Amino acid sequence: MSFLRAVGTWKYTREIQCKHPFIRQLSAAVHYRRLSTSTRTRVNSCPPLRDTRFTPRLFSRPIQVEKVEDSVALKVHGEPLSFGSFWLRDNCQCSNCIHPDTRQRIGDTFSIPTDVSPEIKEYVHDEVKIRWSDGHQSTYSMEWLDLHRARLGKDEKTPLSLRPFQSHTPGNESYPTVEFGQVMKHNEALLEWLENIHKWGFCFVDNVPVGPDATQSLLERISFIRHTHYGGFWDFTADLTYKDTAYTTDFLGAHTDNTYFTDPARLQLFHLLSHTDGHGGESLLVDGFKAAQVMMEENPEHCVVLAEHSQPTHSSGNEDVCIQPNTEFPVFNTTKSGHLYQIRWNNYDRAAKTNWSVADQKAWYAAAGHWSEVIRRPDMEIWTQLKPGSALIFDNWRMLHGRSDFIGKRRMCGGYINNDDFLSRYRLLKFGRNQVLNHIGSSTAKENSPNMFF
Secondary structure, eight states: OHHHHHHHHHHHHHHTTTSOHHHHHHHHHHHHHTSOHHHHHHHHHSOOOOOTTOOOOTTOOOOOOOOOTTEEEEEETTEEEEEEHHHHHHTOOSTTTBOTTTOOBOSOGGGSOTTOOEEEEEEETTEEEEEETTSOEEEEEHHHHHHTSOOOOOOOOOOOBOOOOOOOOTTOOOOOEEEHHHHHHOHHHHHHHHHHHHHHSEEEEESOOSSHHHHHHHHHTTSOOBOBTTBSSEEEOSSOSSSSGGGSSSOEEEEOSOTTSSSOOSEEEEEEEEEESOOBOOEEEEEHHHHHHHHHHHOHHHHHHHHHOEEOBOBOOSTTOOBOOSSOEESEEEOTTOBEEEEOOOTTSBOOOOSSOHHHHHHHHHHHHHHHHHHTSTTTEEEEOOBTTBEEEEETTTEEEEEOOBOSEEEEEEEEEOHHHHHHHHHHHHHOHHHHHHTTTOOOOOTTOTTTTO
16 A cells, blocks of 8 residues: 555656646655655655656647738748737848948838838848848848847836936026036135036037146046046047947937936046048937927827837947846836836947737837837937037936038037946935935935935
8 A cells, every 4th residue: 555655656756747846846745744754665666657648848839820910921041920010121131221330220210110020032042142021131140030030028017107307408508517527626616517417318518628638637536447448538539449430430419328228327427629621510419308298198008018029239339248137128217106217229239129918019110110219300419519618427327429421620528427426426415415325215305315216
């Protein structure tokens, strides 16, 4: 009887083999302890049975072709797969769409017709050639298509709200400004500088000595300068030393920097030291919080989509660099309570996303297209011409920046400051060390709390 019970224990153990490994081990151990010593010996001597009910197939992938409108059916290594039409066209890998040196997007995603579709598909060796309805021709390798097949996942929707802020009116040339000498001498002026950045999203510093040393000292008045693959403090011209669109003379649309970092820099400062033998290069600022506010009023669901769906990003221009964050991030990043605290928008550095359905693709492109249209509106764009002696600093988690194209030689200097270092300096100056220390870990939403809105 004891042996039969042992066999029952053995069968029971086999029956639960598809459960979590810890549960399997725990259940077997409980039954095993009930057996006598002699019965345990007989159980241990039994050969293992072959369980025909559970035969794992290593490296197999089920074929599931999604029948969705606006999709392209392709055979990849003999396997039928489905790709979103707009997504596939947007991720064309030709040199007219992806810069061959910087590996950044150079095509305008939102100039592609939303109803774009393939007219001709041709399989040539290990490639698929597609002629699109907008006249563009694309070539995709089988390897690329296989790597970028849809891998579906689902995230929870995130609500969106905004902290109190003020936004500058485009056309008004009375900008938030502080004076270099005062900032360097007095903490009260330094606090005013940081208050302007937090309140308006940007601030000018006038009467900066025209040179890199004084500009570097200005930045270090806040904190140490963040080092990246671009170096620490920059002093550069448009010579493509670093393979990035910023190091060209081309037009640069509104974007945030460092979307490819897990922790993007919070503050960014530019000081134009000289511009000779040419013209152009006006600087562009767009208040991302204001743009998000407009989107909330016009289509709240689009805001939810941009907070819900993350996007892959990278920086891969130079041979020794291929930077990617440790996870994908959405355009709108919010706290658990739904407060928007960071915008990550850089269509130049966006990579090809795989873990979403065609329906999700359509929702994201619609929302991103709305966002792209909002930030390009004239009443959203703050255009200004930088000049020697006047440094511009802005909140890279809120303000999008860009510039017009230019000719001639420009020499620019500047650098990044980390989020935590900026907020540390701001908190301590605004509230004092004791109050900051007393509020560590507190999320009390009061005006006198150092953690308010941070």
